[in-house]
Amino acid sequence: MTTPAEQAILDAHYMARALELARKGHYTTHPNPRVGCVIVQGGQIVGEGWHERAGEPHAEVHALRAAGEFARGATAYVTLEPCSHHGRTPPCADALVNAGVARVVAAMQDPNPEVAGRGLQRLAQAGIATESGVLEGEARKLNQGFLKRMEHGLPFVRVKLAMSLDGRTAMESGESQWITGPAARSAVQRLRAQASVVLTGADTVLADNARLTVRADELGLDTEQTALAMSRPPLRVLVDGRLRVPLDAPFFKAGPALVATCVAVEEQYANGPECLIVPGYDGQVDLRQLLVELAARGVNEVLVEAGPRLAGAFAQLGLVDEFQIFIAGKFLGSSARPLLDWPLAQMKDAPELKIIEIRAVGDDWRVIAIPLPAASV
């Protein structure tokens, strides 16, 4: 007989495994959340599962199938509350009830308004013991984008920047290739692959011939993860208020893309990529409105890879959830281009950030920084 304290240790142990499984869906579950499930019977894991992609079975269904008859009387560990609604697949809460599990432990409630506690409720009504909040912090971190969209109607916005040690992104002339080394570029490839959307601006596409694609050989992942990543490329979004980028730009030739613009419909590309008309002013797309539109399309995570102007605009509007800044061991000098176009007059206006991690990436370093609330609009 285990004590409650011992049970809590075991619960955390099995949930950690469920989280590990959930992470296998890192590159593919959009617009769904990443979810893992472990079924435990008599101290043995009898079934494991993770959600791979929208429209396909949820983690619980995979795990129940693997467990078969051993699911009866077992405990199911799920990184997100089992769903209670009919989406593209039937409710997982029903599947757990039908399989006869005795107890369900969730890392967190599902903030999806179609679930929001009703999954656990349904289980409880069927006489199943339920619990929520085991390793919740890690579970939330796994689905920052999905949670942001469910809770705020906006995607999680990650801004990637590459700078020299003196905070510069390019020479005055615009010359900017290869500031950082191969390991940093590989890390950026993985950031792209995990995003729902990779977003850039006309300046970057025009000046650097940027394509912002995911390249299998640069991901630095094993064969299985590479195949998963390549099976669901992120949507590439170009912010181009005035439609300055010509249709023969490498960006458009590299695959499907969405153009966010303020230009009225009749002036749009004739046989070109899909355009999303967003309100704007002075030819500048209203970025908050664009994010709202993207969230409405199921976009969980946006990776912004843009120049100082567009990245600066996101920052100034308080729309950034996380900066990932790759720092190269170089000085580009005082005439080089700034990290963000964001003039500030007084120290009291300087936005504060919490640097949560600095780590070596090859010869470069990666800083992860989170804007503090005062910096938001």
Next chain:
Amino acid sequence: MTTPAEQAILDAHYMARALELARKGHYTTHPNPRVGCVIVQGGQIVGEGWHERAGEPHAEVHALRAAGEFARGATAYVTLEPCSHHGRTPPCADALVNAGVARVVAAMQDPNPEVAGRGLQRLAQAGIATESGVLEGEARKLNQGFLKRMEHGLPFVRVKLAMSLDGRTAMESGESQWITGPAARSAVQRLRAQASVVLTGADTVLADNARLTVRADELGLDTEQTALAMSRPPLRVLVDGRLRVPLDAPFFKAGPALVATCVAVEEQYANGPECLIVPGYDGQVDLRQLLVELAARGVNEVLVEAGPRLAGAFAQLGLVDEFQIFIAGKFLGSSARPLLDWPLAQMKDAPELKIIEIRAVGDDWRVIAIPLPAASV
């Protein structure tokens, strides 16, 4: 009977202790090197010593005194080759011979031309077994300044900078106080305390009323180390080519200082601080020449705490051995002042640095970066 491999392990073990002792002289030995000594007899440490300050006994003498008769037939571990010359104290090599030690292990040869192998030679001639090169890398790191001066006739130059995450040091207006937090300021106090010279420019002294003193209560050291640090304050050097700083500046009121200037003698401060006339051009002190002069005065380590102009000049001339950059979790924006005044046109001219460490210091982070050879003049 120990094997040679086992003896090497034991040698490294005792040398590590000698290095630990040497570090106690971190704040006080200038212009001498930091040295520690351990005397081992029959598997026991029978004497320990470290050099505290110039004119006082060397590490070996302290350790031999502590060992007394147990020194006979013992092994002495020293972090630097024992001296062979009569300086302010008699040669340590003689003291070791007289004490009858059987073996002397040095971490490294003394590059001082007055020693340079002659200490070990003298011991060998007296029939003492000698060895050099145990934990040499760590021993060199301990005395970077002394070694630079002995080997190149220049002090080790460390440039301290404090910047925002976007590489800015102050607002356009000059407003710059408190970019970093108390832990970073405390780290800077320790950098000052360990330096032979803290060097700044007229801009900094005029704009910020900087004093660049060491303050006991901000060092964050224990009582013993604080007392040591305060007993040997670094010399404060002001680079002021045109003597723009008035005598009533807080900098001068805060204690003795040396002014490096290009202004001819008759125009100097009448009853003011000592002036060092250095060649220059256009009212700018020749910084390399200044460093040569400082080295000739026994200066091992220079800490540059200056604005973007003077720090940038040191960097451009390839005179910097190490940058310590404190990064605050803030954006100061694109109109704020640059890290270094150093305009560069092309990426190929961008100096490369090796970032050797990034570590959290309170809420801020410290980057230690070493210019790579191509960046030197």
